[in-house]
Amino acid sequence: MDWLKILSGLGLLSISGLWVALSLHLPFPSFARASKVGPAHFPILVASLLALLTIIWLVRESRKSPNEREVRGIHLIPWYFGYAGYLVVVPFLGFIPATFLLVVAVVGFKTRGPWAMRLSKSFLAGIIITGLEWGVFQKWLGVPLPTGILGLWGR
Amino acid sequence: MRKAVALAALLGILGSVAFAGYPEKPVEIVAWASPGGGSDVMCRTFAKALETVGFPQPLYVVNKPGGSGAVGMTYVQGKPADGYTILGVTNNLIFTPLTTPGFQYSFRDFEPILMFGYDPKYIVVASNSRYQTIEDLVNFAKAHPGEVKVGTFGPGSDDHVVGMQLAQVAGVEFNFIPFDSGGEILASLLGGHIDAQVAELSEVKGQLDAGAVRILAVATAERVRTLPDVPTLKEKGWDVALPKFRGFMVKKGTPAEVVQILIDWAVKAVQSDVFQAYLEAQHLEPALVVGPDFTKILVDYEAAVKDVLQALGQ
Amino acid sequence: MNFWANLSTGFSLLLQPQNLLATILGQLIGVIVGILPGINASMAVSILLPLSFGLPPETALMLLAGIYMGTMYGGSITSILIRVPGTSTAAVICLDGYELTRQGRAGLALGITAIGSFLAGTFALIVLMTLAPTLARAALAFAPPEYFALIFFGLLAIAGLEEGVVRGLIAGCIGLLLGTIGMDPVTGVARFTFGRIELLDGIDFVAVLIGLFAISQALMNLERIRPLEFYRGRLTGMLPRWREFKESLGAILRGSVLGTIVGILPGVGATTAAFLSYSLEARLARDKSKVGKGDLKCVAGPGSADNAAAGGSLIPMLSLGIPGSETTAVLLGVLMIYGIQPGPLLFTKHTGLVWGLIVSLWLANFLGFILATAGVRPLTQLLRLPAPVMSAFILVTGFVGAYALNNNIVDVWIALVFGILGYIMRRVNLPVAPLILGLVLGPLAEKSFRQSMALSRGDPTVFFTRPISAALLSVGLASVVLPLLWSLVKRMRRKEAQA
Incomplete structure (x- = not known):
């Protein structure tokens, strides 16, 4: 059986456990007690059901032969970290420079060809995408995108 | 002694220089509702009214919805106390801190500009x-x-x-x-x-x-x-009087001079036709209460609801 | 007779140049804003409200109602093309619409959505013109027990969505659990928020969708894990052919009726209508293995239901002054700004205004259809962008779309977490559609269940003593129990035959 399936199953079981444990400590305010159903009942019901289903699932999967087609994807982890890095950087740098850098990095890394081409392509994409999103959302619709700690990239 | 006086005078001059020019940059009005919500309409009308009475800088309404105002309050507290971030408030200013476990701010962390009216219940x-x-x-x-x-x-x-x-x-x-x-x-x-x-x-x-x-x-x-x-x-014979007050505040610690400038502008804005039409259309009861008098109302309001709200959680 | 007089009053108002212009402009802006993720119809109308300042009330209303109708058309476009929901009402279209794009049939998905939207909008407007007061009063019979029965009906679909019942139910339960995060709707107790005030209002399902779909998809595409994620072949079948139209006509009609009814109800709106329509189509599908993998009906139904709901929500708004959705609440506010008191007297006191609005909605609906069908060809050309540029564009759009929901970066972090979760779920072969259904419908089900229990003071028979809820619940339960019994009988017979 796939190690990730076992891990996911254990994760689901612990989440169910966490939900039940937290639910047991939820108060049931007196003004609502006439309804008999409190804030804890539904989460406990769903969490128990989830735990039960997860066990069934794990048991079934363990009986299956492990020759299922698998999706590879260990390479994705750096990209997730990269995107997380972008989220960390945005509030400090501001939306415009951080987004420009993200686009340049993504397009630059992933386009083939001579480096001058890659550079100019990625810069062009960076300018267009960043400008488009900023212009439409910030300028037109007034979405207050992060301006950075220096506030250089405001209105 | 003379030195101290001179220093105080110098600080005073520096201080007044620092905000003599208020407002020097665009001012943000924070609505703790999504676009279209009651507090959003209130803030947008206020921004428009300030514009019509000639407020010298652009005004922007920023929506920070969530947690019955908790997100908006936290957002304003995270900004400098310089009067460039105004928060539109309702009686959630009292309720949310009392009903949100672990919420660290209350109306005491804000400096009142004015209350302009209320919705009777x-x-x-x-x-x-x-x-x-x-x-x-x-x-x-x-x-x-x-x-x-x-x-x-x-x-x-x-x-x-x-x-x-x-x-x-x-x-x-x-x-x-x-x-x-x-x-x-x-x-x-x-x-x-x-x-x-x-x-x-x-x-x-x-x-x-x-x-x-x-x-x-x-x-x-x-x-x-x-x-x-x-x-x-x-x-x-049943003493229940809890209207939904509406007003504007800034972060505590904003220089008194800036608050005063804001109060002057806000009073003008609230008395403008645009704003009066809003009060009329929304069936609000006008009640202009400025500065510290607003705080007094808040203190009484909190005392009036504290017991009930604490009973809510049990 | 009165009807025709009213209609002609409406037309004469609409034909005034400024009103005509307002309708067209509103529709155009609406479609564009609908395409932009993170901006819902109600947000669009309020943000663009200043455009209407200084206009006469009927012109302003036509402009804003045009924007409202337009967002319904625009919302599904990004859902289909890049799997980022343009509006929450079109979110469910991401499930099957994007699969069609992957199969090179984006034009078909866009086309059928446009046609369905047009027919559904037309249906809702006919109902609005002929039956508004009657239906608005009938809708008042809907109380929490009926809402619960309706939502429960939709939730039942989780079990039947995918071939693996257990896996579907696990995903559904994950969605239901996520839906319990936030302030409890009945007692106000904070549940599972871990002290974060951003979680008090719950997890925004659009952020979840952006993560599950857009971000994980864009990243996978970068690594070329599935080279066919963006279709590179010829984009054939620009518009649906007659056969495909006939295939989805049933779904469009069901979506229209369901959407109109849900739109009239004040407690639920276009988003719920689209999700309910999806679950209805999923359950009716003859070939269940196609659901979630590019079933045209599962695009046509929800695509129609949200437009019908937008039209339907105008029914209680105009005839009773009760908003049927967030956006109509904003429109009611606009009326009040102009000193027009919405309420039961609106139809009689402001006949011209109401009928002018209705007629302009016809025009808006028609224009939306024209724009959406004309846009099919150029929009599908977007898919020809080089893959890295497309991925970068989706990643940035995902950021802005999640951020704009609450103007808060926390929602983007939520999206990222769900991007990773989506990737894991794909690897361990858990379906994501039930998760979304659970997340959207779960909180509504819990709330209406507990409201009902409060109304009855803890007596659960309330769900079966009221005719509408009893009928809905028994149909729902029967549709789950009967097939089970049937398969059991079949198995027994087979055994007998063998013996």
Whole structure:
């Protein structure tokens, strides 16, 4: 059986456990007690059901032969970290420079060809995408995108 | 000694230089509702009114919805106390800190600019209801504890607290049914699924004009100017007066001079035609309360609801 | 007779140049804003409200109602093309619409959505013109028990969505659990928020969708894990052919009726309508293995239902003054700004205004259809962008779309977490559609269940003593129990035959 399936199953079981444990400590305010159903009942019901289903699932999967087609994807982890890095950087740098850098990095890394081409392509994409999103959302619709700690990239 | 005086004078000059030019850059007005919500309309109208009276800098409304105002309050607290971030407030300023466990801010972390008016809270029944007066309703509830179904805007909301307080001082028990929107409550009232609701006039005015609902009482200290025939709960012997006040504040620690400049502009804006039309259209009761007097109202308000709200959590 | 007089009043108002212009402009802006993720119809109308300042009330209303209708058309476009929901109402279209794009049939998905939207909008407007007061009063019979029965009906679909019942139910339960995060709707108790005020209002399902779909998809595409994620072949079948139209006509009609009814109800709106329509189509599908993998009906149904709901929500708004959705609440506010008191008297006191609005909605609906079909060809050309540029564009759009929901970066972090979760779920072969259904419908189900229990003071028979809820619940339960019994009987017979 796939190690990730076992891990996911254990994760689901612990989440169910966490939900039940937290639910047991939820108060049931007196003004609502006439309804008999409190804030804890539904989460406990769903969490128990989830735990039960997860066990069934794990048991079934363990009986299956492990020759299922698998999706590879260990390479994705750096990209997730990269995107997380972008989220960390945005509030400090501001939306415009951080987004420009993200686009340049993504397009630059992933386009083939001579480096001058890659550079100019990625810069062009960076300018267009960043400008488009900023212009439409910030300028037109007034979405207050992060301006950075220096506030250089405001209105 | 002379040195100290000179230093103080110097600081004074520096200080006044620092904000002599206020406002020097665009000002942000924070609405703690999504676009279209009550507080959003209030902030956008205020921004427009400031513009029409000639506020020298651009004004932007920023929506920071979430947690019944908690996100908006936190956002303003995260900004410098320089008067460039104004928060539009309602009585959630009192309720949210009391009902949100672990929330670190309260109205004491803000400096009042002004309160410009309030929404009175009305006790409303359908016109085919058996309750003709507020006494009918309360007496029935007294004889049949828990049978009168009162629709309100969600637990811990001002509607709910008005109902809870009435139940408390009149010694009765209501069955509170929480809803997510005023439309749902009104539909349930007209459909006969609930017996009464706590509402603002703007929510029920159309039905009132059409004779579909009846207003039994209002939860204010004095009778309301627009509906002088509606008795207050207070005059019936139940001291419940919790209007939804509306106003603007800045972060605590904003220089007094800046606050004063803002107060002057805000008073002008509130008296403008644009803003008066808004008050009229939303059926708000105008009440201009400036600066520290607003704080006094907040302190009294908090004292009035603290017990009820703490009882809510048990 | 009165009807025709009213109609002609409406037309004469609409034909005034400024009103005509307002309708067209509103529709155009609406489609564009609808395409932009993170901006819902109600937000669009309020943000663009200043455009209407200084206009006469009917012109302003036509402009804003045009924007409202337009967002319904625009919302599904990004859902289909890049799997980022343009509006929450079109979110469910991401499930099957994007699969069609992957199969090179984006034009078909866009086309059928446009046609369905047009027919559904037309249906809702006919209902609005002929039956508004009657239906608005009938809708008042809907109380929490009926809402619960309706939502429960939709939730039942979780079990039947995918071939693996257990896996579907696990994903559904994950969605239901996520839906319990936030302030409890009945008591106000904070549940599972871990002290974060941003979680008090719950997890925004659009952020979840952006993460599950857009971000994980864009990243996978970068690594060329599935080279066919963006279709590179010829984009054939620009518009649906007659056969495909006939295939989805049933779904469009069902979506229209369901959407109109849900739109009239004040407690639920276009988003719920689209999700309910999806679950209805998923359950009716003859070939269940196609659901979630590019079933045209599962695009046509929800694509129609949200437009019908937008039209339907105008019914209680105009005839009773009760908003049927967030956006109509904003429109009611606009009326009040102009000193027009919405309520039961609106139809009689402001006949011209109401009928002018209705007629302009017809025009808006028609224009939306024209724009959406004309846009099919150029929009599908977007898919020809080089893959890295497309991925970068989706990643940035995902950021802005999640951020704009609450103007808060926390929602983007939520999206990222769900991007990783989506990737894990794909690897361990858990379906994501039930998760979304659970997340959207779960909180509504819990709330209406507990409201009902409050109304009845803890008596659960309330669900079966009321005719509408009893009928809905028994149909729902029967549709789950009967097939089970049927398969049991079949198995027994087979055994007998063998013996």
